[in-house]
Amino acid sequence: MPMMEDIYQDRLLDLAADIPMAEPLEDADARASASSPTCGSHISVEVKVEGNRLVAYAQDVDACALGSASASIFARAAVGRPLDEIRSVRDMVFNMLSEDGPAPTGVWSDFALLRPARVLGNRHRSMMLCLDATVEALGRVSSGSADSALGRRSS
Numbered sequence: 500m501p502m503m504e505d506i507y508q509d510r511l512l513d514l515a516a517d518i519p520m521a522e523p524l525e526d527a528d529a530r531a532s533a534s535s536p537t538c539g540s541h542i543s544v545e546v547k548v549e550g551n552r553l554v555a556y557a558q559d560v561d562a563c564a565l566g567s568a569s570a571s572i573f574a575r576a577a578v579g580r581p582l583d584e585i586r587s588v589r590d591m592v593f594n595m596l597s598e599d600g601p602a603p604t605g606v607w608s609d610f611a612l613l614r615p616a617r618v619l620g621n622r623h624r625s626m627m628l629c630l631d632a633t634v635e636a637l638g639r640v641s642s643g644s645a646d647s648a649l650g651r652r653s654s
Contacts (some may be wrong), residue, residue: 515567566625
């Protein structure tokens with residue numbers, strides 16, 4: 500089993516302390532939020548989509564170190580990426596944590612920093628919050644339900 504210093508590495512803690520994309524979007528296409536009842540973490544996201552790409556992203560993060568680091572990693576890579584790639588990364592991170600699958604690569608490779616935390620099953624939800632909320636928001640854009648989603652936050 501990994502030691503706590505293997506899980507809470509300096510790089511991971513640096514990312515958790517420096518969360519980008521915190522300013523709200525004035526022209527978001529959709530919003531969504533997700534929470535973890537285990538640790539009380541909560542993340543709300545806003546997305547703007549053009550064609551098949553995420554062109555703007557904002558997040559409001561109130562999460563533990565692992566959830567904050569995940570949100571930081573995601574926000575640093577997400578803008579400009581194809582929507583299906585974002586959905587695929589969500590699935591890869593989920594599989595990395597729950598099934599010991601491979602970590603994402605390329606612009607998403609910092610998600611590998613979360614690999615040692617896979618032994619903390621009660622923290623998986625927190626690490627998935629930004630990804631789950633973003634995929635939900637993208638689904639609202641795709642389904643045409645984004646207009647109704649802009650006036651409220653989901654949980």
